Amino acid sequence: MPFLGKDWRSPGWSWTKTEHGWKRIIFYGHDMDDIHREIEFPCGDGDEEFAQGVCQLASLKKRKDLYNHKTKSQFVFRDKWIYVQKDSTKERHGYCTLGEALNRLDFSSAVHDLRRFNYVAKLFQLIARSQLTCLSGAAQKNYFNILEKIVRKVVEEHYNPRLVKELLQDLSAALRKLTLHVGRCVLVGNVDVWLRRLDNILRWQRQLDDLHIPKQMCSGVSFSDLPLYTHNKILYNLSDACDIINLGQATPTLHVLSEDRTLWKRLCHFHFSDKPHLSRHSLLTKNDGGVDWKLMYFTLHKRYPVKEQYGDTLHFCRHCSVLFWKDCGHPCTANDPDGCLLPISPQHFIDLFRF
Known part of the structure; x- marks a missing residue:
């Protein structure tokens, strides 16, 4: 007889105890409670439990749709880590997509962290070179929304424009090749949508080309006033x-x-x-x-490739098969958690999702 109930292999739900009983907790971003609206369904005495489940599903779907239309980002998850397991078992399904990893690891917020900015920009450059055709429709939307935040940060704060220019150049070259020479056979979505995205990339490139960093006037000691020893020390610390x-x-x-x-x-x-x-x-x-x-x-x-240095990188726990930002951590069950950590470079991140 087939199993018709809920999948017993799921990791389970989070519950909280209230004065009216136990209530399930749903984490779908910070603004979800503000747009929450319950939907009432008429139900008899015998269908109360069934109607309650229908109300929860209908209310959840409406909140997800409303949140997706009001924001440019995907749902914000509470846990900033994700399982990366290529081998599937009955207890756990190991397949994980690149777009899901970008969402669960909250790259949208990582752009605003100076320690992670270069890491995210380099990763997006590698995705532009080889992984654009592997992104789903939702992952494409998330990718270009994060890319817009990257460009905005450079324009407003003048932070590392050279790296972002290289990213946009590689992305525009890849899109021209895919839209003009390859076309619909490999791209997910309408070609016209990709052409509009290409126009946005060209607009961002013009903004960076016209970017002029103003000279800051200060009454104190400037960089040129420092001694030669300090100048030499700074040069020796550049990689x-x-x-x-x-x-x-x-x-x-x-x-x-x-x-x-x-x-x-x-x-x-x-x-x-x-x-x-x-x-x-x-x-x-x-x-x-x-x-x-x-x-x-x-x-x-x-x-040969050069070594890459970043202020903060993703780490992989070999014991738990979990990918996470080191500052955020994850619920590790190993006796020596620090001994199981492996730093993940942007290229290694891409290789983890090559199936």
Whole structure:
């Protein structure tokens, strides 16, 4: 006989005790209670339990539809973690989509955190290059709404415009290829919708091209007033070659400091110390034979990827198979939770959802 009741394998509901009995708790964002409206159904004495379930489902559906029309984001979940398990069992279904992960991990709020901004932008750049056709309709909407927040943050706060320009450039190139040369066979949704999104991307690119960062006038000590030792210390703490070159163009003194061979040697050591090509150049010794380390860096950069540094990254718990932001945490059952954590880079995040 087939099982016609509720799925016993579900993780269960959250309940709270009230003066009228137990009531189920539903988390669908902060504004859901404000737009809540109950729907009454006539019911007899024998159908009271059935009618109560129908009322709950109808009320939930109406609130979801109303919330979805009033906001540009998807539902905000209380728990900022998600199971990522590729193997399915009877007790737990392991399949998880990329769009669901973007929603459950609350990337919409992560954009406003400076520690996570670069991580989110880099991840969206990788999605634009290879994963656009894997997004569902709801995931597409969430992706472009978060992208709009990223562009708005750059325009208003002038934060890291170079990275966002590269993101929009890769996204526009991918959309042109998909809409003009591939078309309907791989895109989820109407092609006209994607063309309108492409127009929005071109508009965002013009906004970033016209962006002028105003010079802040201050009566105190400016950056140029700092001693050379401080300038050199700042350069040695930069891991991005483009940042070093751009900073070297500010003043003649910084230009001299940015061309230091030791600076570029340490940069090569940071990014490519594990590559076999560097063993022939005695990277860790002083006898480097007059190697042009700046040229060496860009030569190696063409062959190998550089290390990525972020203020905050996603972590994966190997014991629980849970993906989460480290600051948010998750209910881990391991004896040594810290020993089970694995930092997840943006590329590794994409690989987790390749099925």
